[in-house]
Amino acid sequence: MFHIKLVETSTIFLTVAFASSLLTSPAANAVYTVKPKIGQCFQYTMAQVSAAYPTKNPTSCSFSHNMETFEVATWPLSTNPADMTDEDKSLIAGESCDFWGTFPNAENSRLSKTEFNYWAWYTPSRAAWAKGQRWIRCDAMIGKFTSAESWPPFAHISWKGTKLGNLY
Numbered sequence: 722m723f724h725i726k727l728v729e730t731s732t733i734f735l736t737v738a739f740a741s742s743l744l745t746s747p748a749a750n751a752v753y754t755v756k757p758k759i760g761q762c763f764q765y766t767m768a769q770v771s772a773a774y775p776t777k778n779p780t781s782c783s784f785s786h787n788m789e790t791f792e793v794a795t796w797p798l799s800t801n802p803a804d805m806t807d808e809d810k811s812l813i814a815g816e817s818c819d820f821w822g823t824f825p826n827a828e829n830s831r832l833s834k835t836e837f838n839y840w841a842w843y844t845p846s847r848a849a850w851a852k853g854q855r856w857i858r859c860d861a862m863i864g865k866f867t868s869a870e871s872w873p874p875f876a877h878i879s880w881k882g883t884k885l886g887n888l889y
Contacts, residue, residue, distance in 0.1 A: 753778060753846070757793045757858035760885055762786035770877065773803070774846040775858065787877040788841065789885050792818050792859035802844040802857075814842040818859035831869045837884070839864030839874055861885070 753775040755761075761779035764786045769776050780786055794817040796802065802810050820840040821827060830836040839862045845854035861884075864874025 752776075753849075755779065757790055757843075757856055759790055759793055760883060761790045762883070763788040763790075763860065764879065765877075767876065770841050770862070772843075774849075775843040782883040783881060785879045785881055787879040788860040788862050789883065790858055791820075791823055791837075791840075791861045791885055794818070794857050794859070796844060796855045796857050801847070801850050803847055803850070810844075814857060814859070817857050818842055820859065820861065824861065831864075831866050831871075834863065834865075834878055837861040837863055838866075839877070 755778050757775075760782070762782040762784075763775075763777060764780055764784070765777065765788055770788070779790075782789070797813060797817065798805075802813075805813075818840065824837045826836060827838045827840075830838045841860050841862065843858045843860070844850075845856060862874075863878040863880075865876040865878060866872070866874050
């Protein structure tokens, strides 16, 4: 009798655990736990690129990746970026990251498959901000565009090995 109860209990537990894993999205489980550093590499989906906060830790640059951190700066205001307008955040990010100054050919290489032509920026999550983190991480990418005038890219090109070392 005890053996039957144990099997029933184990079966119920495993069924509940499996069902809850199906109901929890991968993004909800993803955690960004590292301090950002220049030269870190990431493999993000389009949704992760557009997310409000970084959702994945870096990967080895020897693996396939589609983003590399080219700048890490301190967020210049005491206001949490999450509490600011998109326009104000974007202006600060543009000044802090200076993508166009770092990669001056980016604007003219919209159709390039080898040169950085797109970038994204991230700040700490609300929980990380509450713990005192005040950084802004700036990542360079190679976007795939349908034309030189199109915006935003419809995908990002991945590569292996670091590209930033070749550009500085």
